[in-house]
Structure formats: structure tokens, C-alpha cells
Amino acid sequence: MSGTGPGPAHAAALAGLPGMTPVRLARLLADGDPSETWARLVEGPHRVEDDRGFAASARRTDPIEVGEEYARAGVAILMPGGPGYPTPLAGDPGAPAVLFARGDTAVLEDRRRVAIVGTRSATPYGRKVASELGRQLAADGVVVVSGLARGIDGAAHAGAVRASADDPGRPVAVVGTGVDVVYPASNRALWEQVASDGVVLSESPLGTAPLPRVFPARNRIIAALVDVVVVVECHHRGGALITAEAAARRGIPVCAVPGSVQSRASEGTNGLLVDGCTPVRDAADVLVAVSLARTGRRPPAPAVEAASLVAARGRDRHRPGDGGRRRPDANRGHAERADLPEGSPERAVLEAVEDVPTSFETILLRTALAIPEAVDACHRLVAEGRLRSGAGWWSRR
Amino acid sequence: MIAAIPSAVLIGVDGKLVSVEVHVSNGLPGFTVVGLPDAAVRESRDRVRAALLSSGLPWPLRRVTVNLAPSGVRKGGAGLDLPIAVGVLVASGELAPEAVDGMAFIGELGLDGSLRGLAGTLVLAEALRHRTLVVPEVSAGEAALCRDGRVRSAGNLRQLVDCLAGRHPWTEPAPPPVTGGLPASGAAPGGGPDLSEIRGQRLARRALEVAAAGGHHLLLVGPPGSGKTMLANRMADLLPPLSRATALEAARVHSAAGVPLTPSGLPCRPPFRAPHHGASAVSMIGGGTTRMRPGEISLAHGGVLFLDEMGEFPTVVLDALRQPLEEGQVRVSRAGGSATFPARFVLVGAMNPCPCGEGGPPGHCRCRESARERYAHRLSAPLLDRFDIAVRVDRPDVDDLIGGPPGETTATVAARVAAARRLATERRVPSNAALSGPALGRTVPMTDEAATELELEMRSGALTARGLHRVHRIARTVADLDGGGAAIEASHVREALLLRCQRRLLLGEEPR
Numbered sequence: 001m002s003g004t005g006p007g008p009a010h011a012a013a014l015a016g017l018p019g020m021t022p023v024r025l026a027r028l029l030a031d032g033d034p035s036e037t038w039a040r041l042v043e044g045p046h047r048v049e050d051d052r053g054f055a056a057s058a059r060r061t062d063p064i065e066v067g068e069e070y071a072r073a074g075v076a077i078l079m080p081g082g083p084g085y086p087t088p089l090a091g092d093p094g095a096p097a098v099l100f101a102r103g104d105t106a107v108l109e110d111r112r113r114v115a116i117v118g119t120r121s122a123t124p125y126g127r128k129v130a131s132e133l134g135r136q137l138a139a140d141g142v143v144v145v146s147g148l149a150r151g152i153d154g155a156a157h158a159g160a161v162r163a164s165a166d167d168p169g170r171p172v173a174v175v176g177t178g179v180d181v182v183y184p185a186s187n188r189a190l191w192e193q194v195a196s197d198g199v200v201l202s203e204s205p206l207g208t209a210p211l212p213r214v215f216p217a218r219n220r221i222i223a224a225l226v227d228v229v230v231v232v233e234c235h236h237r238g239g240a241l242i243t244a245e246a247a248a249r250r251g252i253p254v255c256a257v258p259g260s261v262q263s264r265a266s267e268g269t270n271g272l273l274v275d276g277c278t279p280v281r282d283a284a285d286v287l288v289a290v291s292l293a294r295t296g297r298r299p300p301a302p303a304v305e306a307a308s309l310v311a312a313r314g315r316d317r318h319r320p321g322d323g324g325r326r327r328p329d330a331n332r333g334h335a336e337r338a339d340l341p342e343g344s345p346e347r348a349v350l351e352a353v354e355d356v357p358t359s360f361e362t363i364l365l366r367t368a369l370a371i372p373e374a375v376d377a378c379h380r381l382v383a384e385g386r387l388r389s390g391a392g393w394w395s396r397r
Numbered sequence: 398m399i400a401a402i403p404s405a406v407l408i409g410v411d412g413k414l415v416s417v418e419v420h421v422s423n424g425l426p427g428f429t430v431v432g433l434p435d436a437a438v439r440e441s442r443d444r445v446r447a448a449l450l451s452s453g454l455p456w457p458l459r460r461v462t463v464n465l466a467p468s469g470v471r472k473g474g475a476g477l478d479l480p481i482a483v484g485v486l487v488a489s490g491e492l493a494p495e496a497v498d499g500m501a502f503i504g505e506l507g508l509d510g511s512l513r514g515l516a517g518t519l520v521l522a523e524a525l526r527h528r529t530l531v532v533p534e535v536s537a538g539e540a541a542l543c544r545d546g547r548v549r550s551a552g553n554l555r556q557l558v559d560c561l562a563g564r565h566p567w568t569e570p571a572p573p574p575v576t577g578g579l580p581a582s583g584a585a586p587g588g589g590p591d592l593s594e595i596r597g598q599r600l601a602r603r604a605l606e607v608a609a610a611g612g613h614h615l616l617l618v619g620p621p622g623s624g625k626t627m628l629a630n631r632m633a634d635l636l637p638p639l640s641r642a643t644a645l646e647a648a649r650v651h652s653a654a655g656v657p658l659t660p661s662g663l664p665c666r667p668p669f670r671a672p673h674h675g676a677s678a679v680s681m682i683g684g685g686t687t688r689m690r691p692g693e694i695s696l697a698h699g700g701v702l703f704l705d706e707m708g709e710f711p712t713v714v715l716d717a718l719r720q721p722l723e724e725g726q727v728r729v730s731r732a733g734g735s736a737t738f739p740a741r742f743v744l745v746g747a748m749n750p751c752p753c754g755e756g757g758p759p760g761h762c763r764c765r766e767s768a769r770e771r772y773a774h775r776l777s778a779p780l781l782d783r784f785d786i787a788v789r790v791d792r793p794d795v796d797d798l799i800g801g802p803p804g805e806t807t808a809t810v811a812a813r814v815a816a817a818r819r820l821a822t823e824r825r826v827p828s829n830a831a832l833s834g835p836a837l838g839r840t841v842p843m844t845d846e847a848a849t850e851l852e853l854e855m856r857s858g859a860l861t862a863r864g865l866h867r868v869h870r871i872a873r874t875v876a877d878l879d880g881g882g883a884a885i886e887a888s889h890v891r892e893a894l895l896l897r898c899q900r901r902l903l904l905g906e907e908p909r
Contacts, residue, residue, distance in 0.1 A: 121766065150766065235763050264761050359791050360895065364599045371603050375891045392789040392902050 008077035009067025010034035011098040014041075016066060016205040017057045022217055026097040034079070034098075038063055073206060075179055076101045086201075088113070092224040092250070096203035102179045103199030107170035108225065113143040114286055115222050115247075117240045118152025118232040123265045124388075124395055125355055126233030127155040129257050133230065134159025136283030138169025145226050147218065148173040148191060148200070150184050152232045152240070161193045171198040174221045176214035178202060183210040216242050223247040230255045230286055231277075234268030241268055244277075255280040255289050263356055345369050345377035350386060350396075357393035398422075400487035400494065403501040404480035405524045406472045407517035409689040409729070409736025410653040412524025416466045417477060419484030424460035430481075432465030435473040435688075444475075444506045445482045452510035452555040457489040473688040476515045479504035479531070482554060483561075496561045500549075501528040504536070510554040516655030519543060519648055531557065534568070539652065542663060543645070589634045589669070590627070592807040599804075601628050604788040604896055606810050609635035610817035611874030612828025614722070614744040614783055616707075618902055619790030621754050625747035628790065629703045632745055633669035634807050636700065637815045643699040646739045650691045650698055667700030670742075674709040678717050683738050684729045694721050695738035707746040708775045715780055718744070722783045741827070746784065748776070750903060756789075773903035785830060785867050787898035817877035829874045837869050846887040847872070854894060868893045 011034040015025055028037055041058045070077055078085040078099040086108045089095045114137055116130055134144050134156035144160040147153040163169035171194045175183070179195075179202045182188045194200055203221065204214055219239060223229060223246035231254065234240040244254045255278045259266025273279050278289045340347040345367070352358065352366035364374055378394060381387040388395050400419045405412040428442045449456050463481055465472050480502040486492040503521050505513040512533035522530055522540035529547045532540045537550035549567050551557035559565035595602065601617065605628055608615035615632075617625040639647060644663045651657075651664065672681065672693045679685065683692035694702055704710060721727040725741035750756025751764040752772050764772075821828050826836075843851075851868065854860045860868065869885075871893035876885045 121763065123761075264763070359789060361598065361600045361789075361791055365597060371599065372888045372892060375895055376888055379891050390901065 007034050008079055008082065008098070009070070010038040010063045011079055012070055012077045012100070012205060013058070013061055013063035013066040014038060015098050015203075017054050017061070019053065019057075022096055022203050029097045035063075070100070070206065073180060074102065075206065076105065078105065086225060088225050089221070094220045094224060094246075096221060098203065100179050100202050100205065101199050103195045103197075105199050105201075107143055107198050108172060111141065111143045111170065113145050113172070113226040115145045115226040115229045115243065116152065116156035116232060117146060117219075117222065117229065117234075117243050118156075119234050119238050119240060119265055119268070120149050120151040120153075121235075121265065122151035122155065122233050123259075123263060123356055125259065125263075126152055126257075126265055130155035130232045131159035133232065133257075133280075133283055133286065134169070134171075135163050137286060138163035138171070140283060140287065142283075142287075143170045143172055143198070145172045145174065145222055147215075147222060148175050148187055148194065149215075150187070152234075154187050154190060156232070157190055157194055161190070161197055169197065172225070173198070173200045174218050174225065175200060175202045176204065176208075176218045177210045178204050178206045178208035180206050181208060181210065215239060219243040220246040223252060224250060226252065228253045228255060228286060228289055230257065230280055231269050231272060232257045233259060233263075233265045234272075235264060236267040236271060238268050241272075244272060253278065253289055255286060257281070260356060345373050346381055349374060349377040349381060353387060353394050353396055355396055357395045359392060360394065363394060398488045398490065400484045400497075402480040402484045402487070402497065403525065403528060404477055404503055405501070405521040406470075406474060406476065407520060407653055407688060408470075408734065409683075410517075410520055410649050410691055410695070410738055411736065412517070412521040413470060414524055415470075415472060415477070415480075417480040417484050418464040418466055419481065419488040420462045420464070421457050421485070421488040422460050422462075426458045426460065428461045428463075430463045430465070432463075432468035433471045434465060434477075435471060437475050438465070438472050438477055441475060441478045441481055441506070444478055444508060445485065447508040448478070448482060448506040448510040448554050449485065451508060452553065452558070454486065454491060454554070454558065455489070457485065459489070461485060461488075474515060474517075475505035475513075476503045476517075476521065478506040479512065479533075479554075479557075482506060483557075486558065492558065492561055496563070499528055500531055501525040502531045504531070504533040506554065512551060512553055512557070514539075517653045519652035522548070523649070542648065589807075590630055592631045592635070592810055593804045595624060595627055595631070595804055597804075598624055598628065598790060600895075601788050601790045602804060602810075604786050605632055605635065606814060607871065607874050607878065607896060608632070608743060608745070608786050609810075610814045610829075610878050611785070611821070611870065612743055612830040613785035613871060613874065614830070615746070616781075616784040616787035616898055616902075617745070617747045617790050618750050618756070618787060619747075620749060620756050620792060623790045623792045625790050626703075626705055629671075629701070629705070629745045629747060630669070631807060632703070632743070633667045633701045635811050635814050636667040636743070637811070637818050638665045639663075639667055639699050643741075647699045650695045650738060654691050654696055656696060664699075668697055669701045669703065670697040671703040671705060674704070674706045676710070676714060678711075678714045681714050682717050682721070682727055682729060683736070684731060689729055689731065689734070689736045691738045692727070694718065694727060694740040694742060697742040698739045700742055701745055702742045703745045703747070705747045707748040708772055710775075712775065712777070715775075716777055719779055719783065744783070746776075748903070750789070769903075773900060776903070778900075781898065781900060782863065784898040785871055786896045787902050788896060789902060813878055816880070817874060820877045829870050829877065832870055832873065837866060837873070842884040843869075843872075843890075844884050844886050847885050847890045850887045850890045860894075864897065864899075868897050871896055 014028060014034060041055050076084055078101055080090060080095060084105040086105060116133055118126060118130060130152045138144050138160040144156055146156045148157060157171050160169040160171040173194045177183045179200050182191050216239060219242045223243050229243055229247040229252060231240045231244055247254050256269040256272040258273055258279050259269055261270060280286050280289060348367040348369060349363055352363045367374060378387060382389050398421055402417040404415050404417050406415050430439055430442060446456055483497060483502050487494055487497060505515050507513055514533050514536040518532060518536040518539045519542055523543045529549060530540055531549045534550045534552045537548055541548045551560060560567050604615060609632060617628060619625050644665060647664050647668060670693050681692045681694055683690060683695055721740040726737055727740045728735060728737045751762055751769045753762055753764050755762035826832055855865060872885045872889040875889040875892050
């Protein structure tokens with residue numbers, strides 16, 4: 001494990017002082033070695049910009065102990081120019097002065113890196129797309145970078161870690177809390193998985209709670225780390241737009257997944273597309289967007305009846321390097337319904353349910369079925385695995 | 398000379414007998430009232446004196462002492478004006494003691510000698526039912542509700558004295574009762590808005606019907622403007638008319654609270670009460686210091702209590718509802734005494750799904766998950782448990798609405814509800830909601846298919862033991878509405894599973 005010597009230990013101790021922020025820390029460490037800064041701070045009335053009682057706190061702190069604590073927790077302390085510090089961050093104007101890592105930072109080197117980000121209150125559609133993108137990109141050997149938050153972030157990582165059994169994806173998480181503070185708690189298993197397969201990074205010292213200010217700050221690190229940012233779903237003002245903006249400022253391409261114009265969770269992403277971001281539908285589009293040479297496998301086209309395949313070919317002909325591959329989701333609904341008799345309640349219900357969650361009331365209105373009929377039809381479709389239901393919403397599997 | 402005039406005062410929804418003793422003796426002219434009178438009773442001195450004088454009756458220029466026995470009970474209200482005045486007349490020799498023999502008096506006096514009605518006449522009349530009761534003319538109808546004849550009334554003091562002295566016959570026909578006091582907050586019973594005015598909302602209408610048929614408490618969750626209040630306003634008219642016993646109980650409560658009774662006297666339509674969410678715990682549950690007044694839950698007895706914007710009610714108020722919901726009555730205790738009020742009602746709650754009100758499918762609104770969770774938890778788990786049925790009410794698309802078929806009328810649905818209620822009565826419960834766990838298993842058959850359905854749901858972990866009973870009860874009501882009251886079938890269970898109340902409905906979780 002790199003970087004638990006005296007220098008990094010002092011840096012970690014500085015980062016852990018009460019009231020310290022990434023910006024102040026960067027200013028403190030701008031000129032000189034952390035241990036010298038520490039000594040200056042402890043010894044007395046020196047030029048310490050922006051001192052907020054740092055000196056007093058520092059006198060009560062033993063940096064060696066802090067270093068040992070990080071060593072015990074298995075958390076590496078990374079400094080610019082030091083071992084393990086991610087190369088993409090070097091030279092970045094907003095690069096963190098110190099970075100804490102759980103896992104193997106080497107995964108960031110020599111691989112293509114893609115950020116998959118989005119809203120925390122995601123729709124099932126967004127989660128599915130994020131998870132699928134994560135899985136496909138990881139399977140293609142791309143490092144998936146995200147924030148391990150609820151919603152899109154978590155879904156992307158969940159997809160990445162189960163990319164394949166023998167060659168796990170190399171997920172990278174940049175979190176806002178300390179790397180030992182799992183937030184949200186429901187992501188604990190995923191968090192551990194990312195730390196063991198890849199690396200969890202944070203510029204916040206151990207024990208930092210999920211404060212609102214830490215999350216926008218970490219978004220800039222995500223943006224700086226990657227070759228392309230993919231926004232899957234995002235409301236019209238959301239944290240993912242901060243990431244997109246940070247990326248744009250660095251000249252890093254931003255892609256967005258189109259969504260329904262009626263879905264609020266896609267307002268931000270659709271807005272990005274209108275502003276000229278590259279639309280992406282799947283991993284292939286992402287890779288094309290960053291002009292990556294592609295040699296990987298294509299997912300096999302699912303079996304469909306000939307007519308719709310021909311139609312799909314016609315539509316997809318324009319795609320570069322695609323060889324007329326049928327998009328997996330095209331005409332999905334039609335294929336799903338094909339075996340249900342025309343006019344049956346099940347067919348009517350399936351036609352009434354959209355990809356976005358649909359309420360029972362809407363199903364009733366669209367099918368004009370009697371309530372018991374509709375209930376039974378929904379029930380059978382759920383039992384057959386064609387519909388999902390929960391808390392009054394129904395959506396296609 | 399001494400006179401003792403029987404009367405009564407209101408404590409909670411019960412009448413407490415009071416004997417008004419008047420002593421007139423030689424001494425310095427004066428007028429004292431003893432026996433724990435409250436301010437209103439003490440002020441009656443001045444009203445009584447003025448009323449006597451303006452009626453052309455003599456005021457004894459002697460020492461007048463009034464004692465209200467039993468003297469340990471605090472007496473409130475102006476209803477003792479009339480017995481005090483009559484007592485003074487008897488004690489001073491203006492009226493023969495035989496003239497008031499076997500009679501009791503209640504009523505408030507005006508300075509001009511007119512007799513005024515008062516809250517709680519029905520209850521007081523009940524307490525004094527062994528005597529001939531004399532009440533103000535306006536209260537005669539209400540007093541007659543609980544008695545057969547033996548109610549006398551007069552418009553003013555002069556007329557009353559003439560009648561008592563036999564100089565004038567009693568006026569016979571009792572006019573319709575109108576009590577003074579607070580106006581009702583609910584809609585006019587019976588003639589309320591019709592269910593057919595609501596377009597679409599088929600699931601919510603169905604939930605309303607099932608709730609009315611089974612007496613199940615109902616929670617409506619939806620964004621503002623989705624029609625929650627419209628739906629709830631139509632609930633009371635779906636319920637069957639009150640039984641005579643319930644109507645009397647309701648009338649007692651309404652009378653005690655000073656809510657005007659219907660022209661026919663007894664309320665026949667279930668009451669509908671919709672207190673604002675600023676309501677205090679006392680106004681909801683009942684209470685007060687000297688005179689205990691029934692709260693909104695008792696005024697809704699036999700009918701519907703509608704709590705709009707349930708998330709905005711103080712938690713204390715909501716949690717105070719739990720015990721009455723369970724027991725059908727509420728016992729209010731204060732230092733000055735305690736009272737039991739009836740409180741059996743169907744609770745209809747309406748709530749926004751989240752603080753911004755938009756709710757909708759996952760990802761639709763921007764409320765943080767934690768904010769949504771906090772909002773949902775304004776309804777404590779035990780209170781949420783009392784709701785059998787909960788449905789989401791959404792603003793439907795305009796296109797969907799215009800194409801939809803017109804809804805059924807209140808009358809059509811109420812007929813089905815009444816039939817289902819009759820089946821419950823045969824099971825010796827007021828409604829299916831009152832069926833307990835063991836009673837459910839015993840009296841309510843279920844087809845094998847339906848039982849399997851329930852078992853599957855339980856094994857998948859989607860249903861707890863408590864939820865099982867709930868689904869069972871709702872399924873019973875759904876089957877009853879289907880007609881016949883035969884065994885519960887699988888489709889009934891499925892519908893019950895759709896209607897049952899679950900917290901997840903508030904959290905807007907995504908489909909699993």
C-alpha cells in the first residue's frame with residue numbers, strides 16, 4: 001500500500017483538521033511538503049492563510065497516529081506526484097491536494113475511463129439503462145467511474161461489478177463521504193464490491209459524514225478522471241449537470257441518454273441533447289463518441305420474427321460499424337405481446353402499460369376493463385414475469 | 398318559604414339531575430346563588446330578576462338564596478335560569494307549590510322574559526324523563542324525541558306562569574326543533590353531491606364503495622387537484638341510513654355540542670365531519686374544563702370523519718385517534734370529572750404523497766427520498782395500521798378523462814353497499830371491518846384457490862400476519878358486494894391485495 005509515510009500522514013492529518021475544506025487544504029499545501037506545513041502550523045505564529053483555529057487543533061493532533069489509523073483501515077493516502085495518485089488528475093486545475101483510496105488505484109491507469117452519472121431519484125428505465133451501460137462497458141474493459149449514490153450511480157456500478165464472473169469489471173467510485181462512511185447505507189454490499197474489484201476514492205478524510213457540500217465537490221473529480229461523461233437521467237437542475245459542466249470546462253465530451261419528453265427525470269438529459277451533447281443508446285454509442293477502437297464482442301441479437309428484423313435493419317443501417325445489427329429493444333413490446341390473443345384482457349393490459357410506471361387507474365382507463373378483470377389480468381402478467389408491480393405502479397419487465 | 402325545582406345540567410353527553418332550591422326569607426334584600434355555579438349560572442341572577450320584572454311579575458324585596466344541589470358538582474350553562482325563576486315565584490308565594498308538582502324545568506331567560514333554547518335539550522330531557530318537562534317553545538320538538546308526550550312549552554315567562562296557574566291552556570303542537578349554538582361544519586346530509594359527478598377515478602370510486610360497504614377506514618393518497626376531497630365528500634351518502642339506536646346516540650352528541658338537529662329531529666343520514674388540520678387534540682377528541690364538549694370524532698359518530706391533508710395534522714392529534722378508532726368510543730378524563738362519548742365512524746384520510754405534493758411515479762418529483770420518507774412517517778405505523786384500504790388517486794390525463802364512460806350514481810352504489818351491510822349484520826357485526834381474526838376464519842368461507850393465493854402472497858414475504866387479516870376482511874367485503882355473501886374467491890383476494898393499505902404507497906417505491 002502506497003503513501004502512509006510521514007508526508008502523506010501529515011497531509012491526512014491536515015485534511016482531518018476541523019473546518020478544513022479541499023480548497024483551504026490545497027492552498028495550505030500549495031507550497032511545500034506536508035510535514036513542513038504541519039511543523040509551521042504547530043510551531044506558531046506563521047503565515048497560515050485562512051487560519052480557522054487550525055494551529056490549535058493541530059497541536060492536539062499526532063500526525064503519526066493519524067497515519068497509523070489510515071494504515072489500519074487499509075486506506076491509502078495519495079498525493080499529487082506521489083505513488084498511486086491517478087495520472088488523469090495530475091495537472092488538473094481542481095485536482096485534490098490529497099486523495100484517500102480503498103482498493104487498487106492501478107485500475108485507473110492504462111484503461112479507458114467512462115463516468116456514468118445521473119439522478120438519485122431515477123426511474124426504472126434510467127436504472128436499467130445505467131446498469132446495462134455499466135455492464136457492457138465493463139465487459140469491454142472500460143473502467144466505469146461513478147459516485148456510488150442512490151439511483152443511476154448505484155445502478156451503473158451494480159452493472160459494472162457483475163459484468164462477467166471470470167473478469168470482473170474495474171469499477172471506480174468517487175464518493176463524497178469518507179471512504180469508511182457508507183452512504184447511502186443500502187449500498188453497503190455494492191460499496192464493498194467496488195472496493196475489492198476496483199477502488200473507492202474520496203478527498204474527504206475518514207469519518208466524513210454525508211454533508212450536502214461534499215457531493216458537488218466530488219463531481220469535479222469524477223469529471224477530471226474520465227475520458228467521457230455519460231448522463232443517464234437527470235432532472236432539470238441536478239448534481240449530474242454539475243458533473244457535465246465540470247467535464248465541459250475541461251474539454252471532456254459529455255453524452256446523454258435520451259428519455260421520454262414527458263419524464264421529469266429526463267428533463268436534464270434531454271436538455272443536454274438539445275444543447276448539442278452526443279446522444280447515446282448503449283455502450284457502442286459511448287465508445288464511438290470517444291473514438292475508441294472497438295474490437296470487442298457484440299451482444300447477440302435476440303430472436304425475433306423476420307418481419308420486424310427486416311424493419312429494424314432498415315432503421316439501423318446508418319449506424320457506423322454496426323453491420324445492420326438489430327437494436328435489442330426495438331419492437332420489444334410487439335414481440336412480447338405476440339403470443340397473447342387479440343382482445344384478451346392480458347393483451348389489453350400489456351398494451352396499456354408503458355415503460356414508465358403506470359398507475360392502475362391509467363390501466364383501467366386505457367383498457368376499459370372491469371376492475372376484477374383488470375386485476376386478474378395484471379396478476380397473471382406479474383406471475384408470468386411480463387409485468388412488475390409495486391406500491392400501486394405497474395411497469396413492463 | 399322554600400321551593401325545590403328539579404332541573405338538569407349537561408356533563409359531556411349525559412344529563413346530571415340538579416335540584417334548584419330557592420329560599421325566600423326576611424332580611425336585607427339580596428340574591429345569592431350557591432352550589433358551585435359557573436359564571437353563566439351566577440349571571441342568571443340578573444337575567445332572572447329582569448325577566449320577572451319585565452313580565453309584570455313581582456320581585457320579592459326580601460333575602461333570596463338559591464342552592465343548586467348536589468352542591469359538589471360544578472354547574473354550567475344558562476339552562477338553570479328558568480328553574481330559578483320558577484323557584485323564586487313558588488318560594489315567594491306567587492305560584493302555588495301544587496302548580497309545579499311533578500314538573501321539571503330547563504331553559505334560558507331573556508331580559509324581556511322570553512324563553513330561549515339551549516344546547517343539549519335532548520340529553521337533559523332524557524335525564525328528566527320521569528317528570529313532566531317544561532322547555533322553551535323552540536326546544537319542544539327536540540325534547541319530545543326521547544319521550545312520549547309530557548313535554549310542555551311556553552314562549553315567554555308570563556305565558557308560562559299563566560299556564561301553570563291554570564289561567565291559560567298549554568300550547569299543544571310542538572314546532573320543529575332548532576337549537577341555538579354552533580353551525581354544522583359538514584355538508585347537508587342526504588342531499589350531498591352525487592358520485593356520478595366524478596369522471597374517471599374508477600379505482601378510487603371502487604375503494605370508496607368497498608370502504609362504505611365494509612366500514613373500512615380509507616386512505617386516499619394523491620397530488621393536489623386529483624379529486625381526493627371530491628371523493629370523500631360523497632362517502633357519507635353511500636352509507637346506509639342510521640339505525641334508530643345510532644341516530645339517537647348521534648342526536649345526543651349533536652345536541653350536547655349545540656349542533657342544529659335536522660328538521661325531523663333525529664338525524665337519519667350519517668353525519669359527515671371534515672375538521673381543518675389546524676384542529677387541536679381537544680376539539681378532535683372532546684373535552685373542556687367545566688362543560689365537557691364532544692369532539693369531532695363523536696360528532697362523526699355513525700358517519701364519516703374526513704381528515705384532509707392528513708400529513709399536516711399535528712402528530713399528537715393523529716395519535717389521539719388511535720384508541721377511539723379501536724374502541725368506538727372515547728373516554729375523556731379531566732380533574733373535574735370524566736365523560737364517555739360515542740365515536741364509531743369511518744375514517745377517510747387524504748394525503749399528498751410527498752412534501753411538494755406532486756408524487757407520481759419514481760423519478761417524477763424531485764423530493765429527496767429522505768423527505769418523502771419523513772413525510773410518510775407523519776402517519777405513525779399504528780395509525781396507518783387502522784386503515785384497511787389505501788389507494789392512489791392521480792390526476793388523470795384529460796384525453797383519458799373525456800373518453801371515459803360516465804360513472805355510476807350515488808344511489809346505484811349505495812344500493813350495493815346497503816345489501817353488503819345487511820350481510821354483515823347477519824354475521825352480527827356492524828360491518829366487516831369489525832370482524833376479528835378468529836371470527837373471520839370461522840364465519841367466512843374461502844375457496845381453496847383463494848386460500849392458495851393468500852398463502853403464495855404470504856410466502857413471498859409481501860404480506861404479514863396483520864396484513865393477512867386485513868386482506869381477508871377486504872376480500873370478504875368485495876365478495877359481499879359481488880352479491881350473495883358466498884365464499885371468497887381468488888379474484889376477490891386479488892382485488893383486496895390491490896386495495897389494501899401499505900406504507901409503500903406513500904413512499905412511491907418503484908415496481909419490483
